[in-house]
Amino acid sequence: MKTRTEKEIIDLIIGFAQNDDRIRAVLMNGSRVNPNATKDIFQDYDIVNLVTDVEPFKDENYILSHFGETIIIQKPEGKIYPPPVGDGRYNYNMQLVDGNRIDLSFFNINRIDELRKDSLTEVLLDKDHIIPNLLDPSESSYLIKEPTEKLFNDCCDEFIFGLGSHIPKTIWRKELPLLKAYIDIVLGKPLIN
Structure with a gap:
């Protein structure tokens, strides 16, 4: 199977969100938006979907039917070990057969302010224009701060x-x-x- 390109994967992610009214915005964070990160074949897609209700997105069949065949799926919030974060999110960490990896998260839209703290964030889709202007992606929130x-x-x-x-x-x-x-x-x- 041919590995899908970055554009194909981003289009797939945006298309998935555009076709579901419960998804109001999509963010990407991590190394793919880091201007200082060297691009390599191991970079995954760290995707945050801001939704009106997280619960319906726990339906694995609904999610997986959109992204292609997987080798393995991890659902951290459905596990006992390691213990889930337990903050209301739901994740699918998917290793796809074509070599791409997508970490697909669903957060309630009410948590938007928390997610804006990550300086490595880029808006892929904002249906309601609710995400304030973000600064250009940078490593600023990841830099070590001098201790007191x-x-x-x-x-x-x-x-x-x-x-x-x-x-x-x-x-x-x-x-x-x-x-x-x-x-x-x-x-x-x-x-x-």
Whole structure:
């Protein structure tokens, strides 16, 4: 099967939304709208559909009939593990037979202000002209912000205490699974913050 082009996939996504009155707007975010991202064959389509009601879009047959044959589908909000986000959205992460991958999300239109915070967002369709002018896509909401002095000191304290207390104790006791958890959580989390 021939891999569909970016234009073909975008047209498919917009066509799906145009033919369903419950979908009022469509946004795309992620690496495909990032001007600094290198385009490659692994870029997926991160699509957000703003809808009047999320519930009807949980009908897998309705959704899948529009996008083509899939290899695998993941529905994160319908799973036990990892636990769902639980914020009212519904997602289909679809690996299509033609090689394209679409992460198709459905959010209630009332959550539009939350979604505008993502600086890597581009409007594909706005049926009601409800999405205010967005800035050009940029990485601004993803950039690391300088920590406050208190946050920096707290992270250092957590790291040093873990290194001096939790880590030696688990090494001494040969508790390797617990050691791994401490390294990831006690040492890793402060470094990421």
